[in-house]
Amino acid sequence: MANAVASSSRDRTAQPRTSLHSLHSVHQYNPNQAVVMTDEIIRRRPASGLYIKIVNQYGFKVKVGKGQHGEVFLAENVHHPGSAMAVKAVRRKNKSDRLRKLRRNDNIPRQPHLPLVDQLGSTEHKIRKEIAIMKKLNHPHVVRLLEVIDDPLNDKIYMVMEYLGGGEIKWRTASDNPLLRVDQTRRICRDVILGLEYLHYQGIIHRDIKPANLLWTADRRTVKISDFGVSTFSYAQRLAAAGKGNIKHDDTDPILMDESDLSKTAGTPMFLAPEIIADASESAYHLPLPFLPHPHRSSSSQSQTQTQVQMNASNKTPTPTQGTGTAVQVGAQTPRKKPPITKAIDIWAFGVTLYGLLFGTLPFHAGTEFEIYKVIRTQDWDVPAVMGLDRIPTGGRHPEFAAAAAAKKNGPAGRKAVLETDGAQVMDLLERLLEKNAARRITLERVKRHPWILRDLEKPEEWLRETQLTQYIPLEPTHDETSSAMSAVRFRWLPRIGNRILSTLRSVKPQRSFRRGRPRDDRDEQDEVGVRSAPHYVHVVRQQPASATIASGAATIGSPRQLGSVRERKRRSRQDLARNKSTNDIGSKPVDGSWASSPGAGSSKGKSVDTSLRIPSQSSRITSPAPSPSVGPSSMATSPVGEHPPSDHLPDGASPRSDRPQSMVMQWVRKLGGSSRMSSYSNYPSLMTESAVNLALSGRLQYRDGDGRMHPVAATSPPSRDSADAMSGHATSRQSSMSMSIGGKLSKAMRAASWTAPDFAQARPSEDMTSLYSGDRPEDLDEEVLMYGAGGVAGSPVPSVPNSALLSTVSSMHSIGPALVVRPRMDEQHPEASDHVNHCHSHSHSHSHSRSRAGISPSSRSRTTSPLAKVTYRTREESPSSGSDDDDSDENSYDSADDGSSILDHQTRGRTMLVNQDPGDAHSFEGQPSTSQMYHDEDEDSDSEEAVPLEVRTRRPSQSAADMTSPRRSLSASAHPAAQAGKQRTMICT
Numbered sequence: 001m002a003n004a005v006a007s008s009s010r011d012r013t014a015q016p017r018t019s020l021h022s023l024h025s026v027h028q029y030n031p032n033q034a035v036v037m038t039d040e041i042i043r044r045r046p047a048s049g050l051y052i053k054i055v056n057q058y059g060f061k062v063k064v065g066k067g068q069h070g071e072v073f074l075a076e077n078v079h080h081p082g083s084a085m086a087v088k089a090v091r092r093k094n095k096s097d098r099l100r101k102l103r104r105n106d107n108i109p110r111q112p113h114l115p116l117v118d119q120l121g122s123t124e125h126k127i128r129k130e131i132a133i134m135k136k137l138n139h140p141h142v143v144r145l146l147e148v149i150d151d152p153l154n155d156k157i158y159m160v161m162e163y164l165g166g167g168e169i170k171w172r173t174a175s176d177n178p179l180l181r182v183d184q185t186r187r188i189c190r191d192v193i194l195g196l197e198y199l200h201y202q203g204i205i206h207r208d209i210k211p212a213n214l215l216w217t218a219d220r221r222t223v224k225i226s227d228f229g230v231s232t233f234s235y236a237q238r239l240a241a242a243g244k245g246n247i248k249h250d251d252t253d254p255i256l257m258d259e260s261d262l263s264k265t266a267g268t269p270m271f272l273a274p275e276i277i278a279d280a281s282e283s284a285y286h287l288p289l290p291f292l293p294h295p296h297r298s299s300s301s302q303s304q305t306q307t308q309v310q311m312n313a314s315n316k317t318p319t320p321t322q323g324t325g326t327a328v329q330v331g332a333q334t335p336r337k338k339p340p341i342t343k344a345i346d347i348w349a350f351g352v353t354l355y356g357l358l359f360g361t362l363p364f365h366a367g368t369e370f371e372i373y374k375v376i377r378t379q380d381w382d383v384p385a386v387m388g389l390d391r392i393p394t395g396g397r398h399p400e401f402a403a404a405a406a407a408k409k410n411g412p413a414g415r416k417a418v419l420e421t422d423g424a425q426v427m428d429l430l431e432r433l434l435e436k437n438a439a440r441r442i443t444l445e446r447v448k449r450h451p452w453i454l455r456d457l458e459k460p461e462e463w464l465r466e467t468q469l470t471q472y473i474p475l476e477p478t479h480d481e482t483s484s485a486m487s488a489v490r491f492r493w494l495p496r497i498g499n500r501i502l503s504t505l506r507s508v509k510p511q512r513s514f515r516r517g518r519p520r521d522d523r524d525e526q527d528e529v530g531v532r533s534a535p536h537y538v539h540v541v542r543q544q545p546a547s548a549t550i551a552s553g554a555a556t557i558g559s560p561r562q563l564g565s566v567r568e569r570k571r572r573s574r575q576d577l578a579r580n581k582s583t584n585d586i587g588s589k590p591v592d593g594s595w596a597s598s599p600g601a602g603s604s605k606g607k608s609v610d611t612s613l614r615i616p617s618q619s620s621r622i623t624s625p626a627p628s629p630s631v632g633p634s635s636m637a638t639s640p641v642g643e644h645p646p647s648d649h650l651p652d653g654a655s656p657r658s659d660r661p662q663s664m665v666m667q668w669v670r671k672l673g674g675s676s677r678m679s680s681y682s683n684y685p686s687l688m689t690e691s692a693v694n695l696a697l698s699g700r701l702q703y704r705d706g707d708g709r710m711h712p713v714a715a716t717s718p719p720s721r722d723s724a725d726a727m728s729g730h731a732t733s734r735q736s737s738m739s740m741s742i743g744g745k746l747s748k749a750m751r752a753a754s755w756t757a758p759d760f761a762q763a764r765p766s767e768d769m770t771s772l773y774s775g776d777r778p779e780d781l782d783e784e785v786l787m788y789g790a791g792g793v794a795g796s797p798v799p800s801v802p803n804s805a806l807l808s809t810v811s812s813m814h815s816i817g818p819a820l821v822v823r824p825r826m827d828e829q830h831p832e833a834s835d836h837v838n839h840c841h842s843h844s845h846s847h848s849h850s851r852s853r854a855g856i857s858p859s860s861r862s863r864t865t866s867p868l869a870k871v872t873y874r875t876r877e878e879s880p881s882s883g884s885d886d887d888d889s890d891e892n893s894y895d896s897a898d899d900g901s902s903i904l905d906h907q908t909r910g911r912t913m914l915v916n917q918d919p920g921d922a923h924s925f926e927g928q929p930s931t932s933q934m935y936h937d938e939d940e941d942s943d944s945e946e947a948v949p950l951e952v953r954t955r956r957p958s959q960s961a962a963d964m965t966s967p968r969r970s971l972s973a974s975a976h977p978a979a980q981a982g983k984q985r986t987m988i989c990t
């Protein structure tokens with residue numbers, strides 16, 4: 001079977017792309033191909049100009065895009081020249097970093113009582129959620145996540161994805177004319193429908209469907225859905241889609257099960273469904289209390305504070321005068337229950353997208369963010385007389401009128417003829433997609449069968465059959481397979497693994513903030529957050545020989561709390577590395593046979609036990625061997641963490657670098673399982689402790705195969721592979737990966753531990769496996785389509801159309817609705833704070849005035865998304881306080897909306913984009929911490945990314961009006977005088 005699957009994979013890549021025969025290969029697409037999780041970053045300095053930088057096995061070639069939280073690079077696996085993948089480098093940001101920065105500037109009172117857990121930032125949570133979602137997804141029309149490189153010691157997380165060389169769908173000219181022919185649009189739609197159908201089946205609501213999130217493969221034959229930054233997992237939807245009892249185990253992933261963001265509004269204004277907008281515009285007045293840190297405020301007064309939102313009923317603009325217009329008192333006790341966000345919002349967004357592709361413009365128009373919401377909610381849409389680049393007549397918004405007229409003239413045949421035109425069919429589909437009542441909106445299932453979607457398909461029934469969703473139902477382990485494996489290795493506690501790890505990590509938190517030789521202070525504590533957060537240095541190796549020992553390597557480094565600063569840590573790491581080299585380190589060069597000779601080892605003989613465990617002193621995550629020519633396909637299923645190229649694979653001059661401390665191993669082991677019990681591992685698997693499986697879960701439990709190679713035993717991360725192998729087509733089967741020289745029981749154990757185990761049969765270039773999936777593709781798209789710039793606008797690398805920010809993603813519910821003025825009731829107690837608020841009001845109203853004063857053209861260098869928003873670009877030299885934070889001032893920074901920052905400092909290649917209400921106040925934001933200021937990479941190579949010119953696609957952040965509703969937002973806003981002067985709702989768009 002393994003061979004069959006593997007050969008089918010080969011056949012698939014050999015299939016001509018223009019044949020429907022290739023559809024058969026799609027059937028065999030295996031969704032169980034796992035995402036590789038790597039928890040160590042090793043950087044190498046590229047000697048030649050081939051790469052910007054090298055992170056693990058990935059050589060970064062060029063920056064291809066920039067999102068809200070990160071940058072996307074085209075990368076190549078240094079093992080496989082010519083391979084291509086997209087690596088999204090995302091900074092982890094968290095509140096603690098912001099607080100640290102603010103405290104450093106003495107802008108806010110210290111709050112040492114803040115629990116550490118509360119300081120973990122939402123941005124990282126969001127990234128992790130995006131990763132968790134993407135990990136679930138494996139479909140030809142969904143961008144595939146291949147590997148996550150998440151080193152807790154690094155401030156960036158790297159998401160390695162398949163590379164979509166065609167970029168975003170460009171759909172309009174600068175004059176708002178369509179770029180795509182109608183039949184091209186239809187093909188795109190088929191792709192999107194299939195991808196969306198799969199997402200919904202998996203319980204994922206994408207929430208940001210729009211052309212910019214639909215990426216072409218390099219050959220422009222396939223479109224895939226990308227960007228899950230605001231996506232949501234709905235367990236209820238998953239249940240409904242799959243039926244009870246058919247839920248994959250990983251659906252219980254806590255980060256997925258957190259559905260709190262279902263109540264938040266996110267997406268792109270122009271594409272938001274009416275139900276979201278109605279919800280947001282109503283509930284926007286029921287905002288949670290802003291956190292207003294004031295030295296004299298007691299916690300009780302905070303909880304009782306009410307916020308008033310002043311709205312002028314006629315024009316919906318905020319008024320500074322309390323008591324006029326429609327005043328809504330907002331209290332924590334009156335949150336309005338929001339209607340659930342359902343997958344219908346994706347259908348609506350798909351309808352808007354379809355309209356855009358057909359007409360080069362969008363169905364609803366308005367000049368401002370709030371206006372567009374009103375228009376979407378209340379107004380109907382109309383259509384031009386023709387659609388598509390080929391200008392096919394639409395027949396008008398209501399083809400039924402023409403059909404009735406034709407029926408009068410020519411009878412039923414005449415009517416039929418009218419209704420079967422391209423225009424009439426697409427009108428009918430749009431009508432159903434853009435149904436304002438979500439309950440009545442067409443379902444994807446019916447969209448898929450709509451005549452316009454099936455139109456021009458040679459064999460529509462075959463297409464429907466071939467693309468049935470059931471083919472993507474994830475493989476579940478059989479009962480036998482599961483139960484036998486579980487009994488052998490005691491994997492019954494799998495559902496509790498996450499909790500155990502969490503509790504383990506919690507228990508070590510206090511150690512993280514220890515600084516040797518220095519008294520602790522808040523700053524130290526903040527420095528440690530999110531850095532040394534996991535026991536990385538445990539390396540447990542299973543061996544075939546009977547003897548088993550646990551050995552610790554040279555204990556020269558100590559526990560994390562003894563590590564001191566990063567520099568100190570690195571220095572010690574290098575020393576340790578050198579020492580280990582000279583003493584024939586067992587971690588990096590495992591030898592066959594017993595580990596009894598290892599320092600500190602004990603031994604235990606067991607009856608024909610085929611495993612042993614050890615803890616080497618070398619960093620465990622890089623010890624898996626690189627693939628050798630003699631390694632067969634199955635051995636390609638080694639851990640990706642072992643795929644870091646040996647130095648002789650690297651470009652000239654490149655040298656591996658690991659800055660890991662090595663030997664806090666035993667402490668972690670004791671924490672995980674207790675050293676006294678470690679000898680019991682010799683009886684593995686029957687006596688394997690949960691601690692050992694915890695190690696397995698974290699990828700550090702390894703076994704030695706018959707050839708002496710090391711492989712990780714993974715619990716949630718399966719015996720994994722180099723994602724590059726996926727891209728280069730190295731294929732093995734699940735069966736082969738499960739039978740790797742360990743023997744039946746362990747294989748089953750591994751199988752049980754790897755429910756999401758990869759099927760390496762699917763390892764192949766994604767574009768091959770997705771070709772023609774959505775139907776006939778007799779020809780390529782026009783060449784000129786390939787030339788267009790970002791934002792879906794032809795000939796414009798940066799969108800220049802007005803209101804382009806309304807086409808950008810918003811990930812904060814508070815950007816929805818009219819610009820709000822939130823007035824805290826603190827004027828009696830703290831008149832100075834009240835002044836700030838009033839000052840804010842006046843700024844709001846003087847917005848247009850100050851704009852004209854500054855001579856800022858609304859259409860050139862500013863992107864206005866709400867009446868209170870403005871983006872101003874200034875050169876770095878113009879910025880009075882630029883460079884005030886020398887540690888990271890040269891970083892390319894951009895703020896995120898979700899974390900509530902009012903920091904809008906965007907520096908791009910020497911230019912600083914300051915966002916403020918008044919240009920005169922722009923400099924004052926410089927004093928606030930920006931993303932980059934707080935999250936600079938500890939690695940000295942990190943800046944190399946920033947020097948890379950943005951060559952292909954740029955999506956700039958823009959902002960809109962103020963929001964003081966988020967505790968963190970108002971924290972920073974209130975803390976900084978300038979922020980108080982210009983507190984505006986923040987909306988980051990990309």
Ligand SMILES: Nc1ncnc2c1ncn2[C@@H]1O[C@H](COP(=O)(O)OP(=O)(O)OP(=O)(O)O)[C@@H](O)[C@H]1O
Pocket residue numbers: 064065066067068069070071072086088143161162163164165167168212213215226227228229230809953955990
């Ligand atoms: N897999 C990929 N292959 C090729 N290009 C990609 C890929 N993923 C993203 N890009 C490009 O990088 C740009 C930024 O991507 P990203 O998804 O991070 O931005 P974004 O949509 O603004 O995301 P977010 O909202 O999470 O910040 C995209 O517009 C796209 O052009």
